[in-house]
Amino acid sequence: MPHDDRSSLIPLLDRARSGEASARDELFAKCRNYVAVIAQSRLESWMHAKVDASDLVQQTLLEAFRGIEDFRGQTDAEWLAWLRQILSHNTNDFIRRYRTDKRAVGRERSLAPAEPDDSRAPGRDPADPGKTPSQIVADHERDIQIADAIARLAEDHRQVILLRNLQRLPFDEIARRMDRSRPAVQMLWMRALRKLEELLHQPDS
Template sequence: MSYDKSTSSILAPLLAKARAGDSAARDELFTRCRSYVNLVARTQVESWMRQKVDASDLVQQTMLEAYRGFPQFDGGTEGEWLAWLRKILSHNTQDFIRRMRTEKRGGAKEVPLQAGSDSEGFFHDPASPDETPSQMLSGREREIALAQAIERLPEDYQEVILLRNLQRLPFDDVAERMGRTRGAVQMLWARAIQKLTDELGSEST
């Protein structure tokens, strides 16, 4: 199966134009990356944190800081750009955790983020050897396309993929988080993966 590379191929020239001072290219670059940052944020926000913060708040803060700090970005590749966005998001998430724990216990310590949420292998090393979105794609440059495809899925499909493939939870834990039986979650996950496959396949035409 082949996939349209327009999303990834457009980011590099957008990044170059933005660094050269093209404000329209910079705005377009941030627009195209927002769904990616949103998915990373949702992966980082644990269930206990969701009662205190919405992932969209972290996304908004991260995108604002990245926009304001763009002149300080000294990378030149898409990979460096995405890593820079993840670094800002990671800092904001840790900052929020520290504030929460300081308020609750009068002290704070560094807390590791969800496995795989802040690394080059964000969409790799899935929870099971079954065919997954990460295996449908080739290389880090496809993360943007994958994030956008997941964002187009129904909310319950997004949730089951988030928990199973991105947070790498076993099906029993996914079932508990979603308030469903293991069997129901497994069927939901299979349908979600098929729908995601269809979404990605439609981009190849």
């Protein structure tokens, strides 16, 4: 799929790799929300008392900043995958440091929101959170936009999106973590998805 120069990171990345400081700063500013959302989704509940997601974000971006000359990719997808790889290594380091749980870090997910089921019955707990990421978005460029939109959500909306769409937790578990009933969590999730879609369809300011 050809890149849209208006949204592709590659021109900015090329300037950053050539040594242009302002381009490097802009590139990492654009990617901060993306890395932050992935970091938050990968932190298991037992880790939150020990690790601040912002620390993982800062460390990941710093390492990428210092090592940008080592990146050899040519597409947005390769760049974002490189950032996720650095983040994954850092997260695994924290897990090894705090060996209190042997569960693996959550599987990598696209940031594309799963669409709510047509059934609005609050008590319904669908087996699958929604469409697969590949059915919703065709490229990784949109992940940046989605991460920016998630960062603008209210805290409870952001939390339910992360737990349901990225960590793929069942509603019963989300209800336990958020100290709400399952019907309340399902309604919150649907409202959060609608708000996220609103943000994604707002024209650029």
